[in-house]
Amino acid sequence: xxxxxxxxxxxxxxxxxxxxxxxxxxxxxxxxxxxxxxxxxxxxxxxxxxxxxxxxxxxxxxxxxxxxxxxxxxxxxxxxxxxxxxxxxxxxxxxxxxxxxxxxxxxxxxxxxxxxxxxxxxxxxxxxxxxxxxxxxxxxxx
Amino acid sequence: xxxxxxxxxxxxxxxxxxxxxxxxxxxxxxxxxxxxxxxxxxxxxxxxxxxxxxxxxxxxxxxxxxxxxxxxxxxxxxxxxxxxxxxxxxxxxxxxxxxxxxxxxxxxxxxxxxxxxxxxxxxxxxxxxxxxxxxxxxxxxx
DNA sequence: ACCAATATGTAGCCTGTGCTACAATTTGGT
DNA sequence: ACCAAATTGTAGCACAGGCTACATATTGGT
Numbered sequence: 001x002x003x004x005x006x007x008x009x010x011x012x013x014x015x016x017x018x019x020x021x022x023x024x025x026x027x028x029x030x031x032x033x034x035x036x037x038x039x040x041x042x043x044x045x046x047x048x049x050x051x052x053x054x055x056x057x058x059x060x061x062x063x064x065x066x067x068x069x070x071x072x073x074x075x076x077x078x079x080x081x082x083x084x085x086x087x088x089x090x091x092x093x094x095x096x097x098x099x100x101x102x103x104x105x106x107x108x109x110x111x112x113x114x115x116x117x118x119x120x121x122x123x124x125x126x127x128x129x130x131x132x133x134x135x136x137x138x139x140x141x142x
Numbered sequence: 143x144x145x146x147x148x149x150x151x152x153x154x155x156x157x158x159x160x161x162x163x164x165x166x167x168x169x170x171x172x173x174x175x176x177x178x179x180x181x182x183x184x185x186x187x188x189x190x191x192x193x194x195x196x197x198x199x200x201x202x203x204x205x206x207x208x209x210x211x212x213x214x215x216x217x218x219x220x221x222x223x224x225x226x227x228x229x230x231x232x233x234x235x236x237x238x239x240x241x242x243x244x245x246x247x248x249x250x251x252x253x254x255x256x257x258x259x260x261x262x263x264x265x266x267x268x269x270x271x272x273x274x275x276x277x278x279x280x281x282x283x284x
Numbered sequence: 285a286c287c288a289a290t291a292t293g294t295a296g297c298c299t300g301t302g303c304t305a306c307a308a309t310t311t312g313g314t
Numbered sequence: 315a316c317c318a319a320a321t322t323g324t325a326g327c328a329c330a331g332g333c334t335a336c337a338t339a340t341t342g343g344t
Binding site for chain 3: 315316317318319320321322323324325326327328329330331332333334335336337338339340341342343344
Binding site for chain 1: 300301302303304305309310
């Protein structure tokens with residue numbers, strides 16, 4: 001297997017991760033809105049994400065196509081069990097990334113900003129390492 | 143300033159970072175090829191990135207439009223000073239991210255893979271923190 | 285010198301994610 | 315009950331990045 005193959009595979013994975021990233025963000029936000037407000041309306045989603053409501057509605061359509069969300073016209077958006085699971089995974093991972101960045105010494109504001117982009121590229125192996133690191137760090141310097 | 147504004151701004155920044163990410167990858171790879179082989183041919187770039195040569199050529203066109211690269215037909219691609227500067231920045235940042243991940247305990251292979259996606263979302267503040275963390279880590283456990 | 289293989293470039297299409305503009309529905313105030 | 319405002323949905327466009335197919339140029343072997 002030539003050397004460039006592994007690099008190409010890495011780039012390909014990185015590209016594929018971007019496609020999933022938007023769905024993850026939407027799922028997390030919808031779960032957040034449902035928990036806080038009891039409903040997730042397209043307009044609120046759009047405002048929180050900084051996109052037009054038309055864009056939000058189209059992406060919600062993609063969530064529905066992929067079996068992550070359901071919605072009835074004029075009745076808000078809800079998550080399927082798969083969507084809930086994704087949202088939980090994303091939320092947990094997001095918090096972990098922020099915590100690790102802060103533990104390393106990144107200012108809180110930058111940690112929040114960067115985690116938004118970083119979190120979608122964290123593999124399970126890295127996630128485990130982050131978790132272990134946090135435990136050790138908390139034990140060493142409480 | 144309402145709470146959703148800052149979240150929207152974060153998402154917007156994250157989206158904008160994705161547009162820059164491809165250019166960064168190309169610049170880094172072109173610099174690498176120039177250093178190793180003395181030339182950077184579209185076909186090699188395409189193979190290393192795992193895309194078709196047509197895609198590579200189109201993206202090279204974008205690099206040229208943005209003043210990062212030059213090329214003459216059938217004569218390979220070269221970086222402008224701006225392109226070189228970008229490549230250097232990216233290479234340094236990439237190594238730093240990998241080093242930090244490994245220091246935290248991420249397996250080397252996962253560190254390489256994840257760094258590919260992570261590195262484009264590292265702000266200057268986080269970069270400084272990473273650098274400082276590495277120094278401290280090297281001092282504490284050599 | 286020539287022809288085949290390789291490399292490069294061009295054209296046209298698809299998908300995803302954005303947007304604006306317009307249409308339709310629901311909600312709320314009077 | 316009704317009209318205005320807000321919300322939701324739809325249509326059509328642009329751009330980026332991916333692809334295949336085809337056209338052109340260069341290189342190298344005989």
